[in-house]
Amino acid sequence: LTVLGNSLTFLVDTGAGKSVIRDPIALTPTSTQIFVRSANGLITKERMSVAVDVCDPVSGITLKAPFVISTTCPVNLLGRDLISQLQLMIRTTAEGVWSVDRMVNLWEEEEKLKELPPELWSEGPADVGLIKGAEPVKIIPKSDYRPFQRQYPLKTDAQEGIVPIFNSLLKAGVIRECPESPVNTPLFPVRKSPPSTGWRMVQDLQAVNAAVVPRSPLVADPYTLLNDLNPEHQWYTVIDVSNAFFSVPVHPDSQFWFAFTFQGQRYTWTRLPQGYCESPTIFSQVMMSSLAKFKPPCGSQILVYVDDILMASKTEADCWSDTLALLHWLAAQGHRLSKSKLQLVKQKVIYLGHVLTHNGKAILESRKTAGHQ
Structure with a gap:
């Protein structure tokens, strides 16, 4: 050696x-x-x-x-x-x-993952990263108009259902009190689809989206993105960035735009929220900037679609080496990943609704079925 x-x-x-x-x-x-x-x-x-x-x-x-x-x-x-x-x-x-x-x-895969910093893996929806070098997001309004929509009454089970995640995000600093905001948009909790249980905390930001000047969308087309895949690269790793938007800060002067009311109190987000029209574009720009400085030691190819990362390599050894190097890099850059969604060094993976193998790519059967319904 x-x-x-x-x-x-x-x-x-x-x-x-x-x-x-x-x-x-x-x-x-x-x-x-x-x-x-x-x-x-x-x-x-x-x-x-x-x-x-x-x-x-x-x-x-x-x-x-x-x-x-x-x-x-x-x-x-x-x-x-x-x-x-x-x-x-x-x-x-x-x-x-x-x-x-x-x-x-x-067992060996688990042993390899033990080498990585434990903080790389997100433990839940409130365990969020903070990407190094990410500029706090500033909102550009179209006019002096500030949308204010009152919170409509929530059903008891819906309100109680989002209390745990609300408290966790408040404790983590992703949510803060904001009684002075001239903006307010409503929450509408959504029950998770089976087999998952519980509720998702969703905010209707349509009025905010209509009142701001959006950046030009730069998110890649998932279908054309896969066409860039080198056919000689037949070993894959798929990485899911957890709570991705929450890893980008919102500038303190712009945080008031995302204010909402819960249990009679006013709050807002300190991180980029779901439902905001610019979140995918902004996160994609930050992610691409973060990854631009990473060079796979063995020359593997990296494709990125918002918070989904694909690494493709010529050999199994190259895939292991570059995957571990990338995971260490992502940890150092402040990202949090989903360990349960990690597809680690395989010749068959699912990425962007496609099955990738050495024979090429094919649309996932569930996507085909959904398309005919």
């Missing part, structure tokens, strides 16, 4: 939970210490290194991993942590020689 640019030889040890380096390379120790039992039963305390660049020159997989730093271990050891991360399988041949092949399983 190549570690920090150094070509090192390792002994594969399935009995070792963590990989060990004894060679004198420039590993930076951390404060984390672990107890290590050697083959002769001797127990010593060793330090872990920071995560460093590791490359398997055979498969081309590149990743970051920490090592146990030990001067007492007689050789470098390749433990179960890197065996799984490098997608290796150990088996015996008819000649009795041990050989190493590649293997992927769900």
Whole structure:
């Protein structure tokens, strides 16, 4: 393996939970210490290194991993942590020689995801990101007119149904009190479709949309977007950005435009709300700007449609390497992702209502059925 640019030889040890380096390379120790039992039963305390660049020159997989730093271990050891991360399988041949092949399983996928910052994954509708460098949105009005529509009475079950999400968003700072706003538009809670339960907090912003000067729409056409897909790239990862619009701030001077009334009090949004006509365009611009600085190490292709990201790669190893690099990048840029919607390094995925495979793209059957109804 190549570690920090150094070509090192390792002994594969399935009995070792963590990989060990004894060679004198420039590993930076951390404060984390672990107890290590050697083959002769001797127990010593060793330090872990920071995560460093590791490359398997055979498969081309590149990743970051920490090592146990030990001067007492007689050789470098390749433990179960890197065996799984490098997608290796150990088996015996008819000649009795041990050989190493590649293997992927769900446990390994979960292990790979553990390397990522835990804050990358959204825990719910109020767990929102804040994209680095995103300029606070300023609203440009058409005139001095400020729409004010009173909140109509809500049914008890609807009002009670949105209390949990309202309280969560208020606590997270996505909603704030705004008693002075000259604008007001009504809430109309919507019951979620089965099998989901509960209510969605929806605001009717049509009057606001009619009173502002919208930016030119820059959202890509999903059908033409897929035509840009390189047919040689047949390994895919699909990423869903969670609570995407809420990761873009609204300028304090413009927040009053999104005011509403709930339980007799006036509130507004501090982040870009659903239902605002410019939200898809603004978020798309911010996302494209955020991703423009990311270069996939293995040259994978990235397609973006609002909050849905597709990575396409030539090989499985390239897809793993570039996917993990992209996920680390998104975490560093302040995004939150849906872990449950992640389609990770597959040759068959669903993206923008299409099934993507090595044979090309096909419209999802449910979309075909809906189109004939």
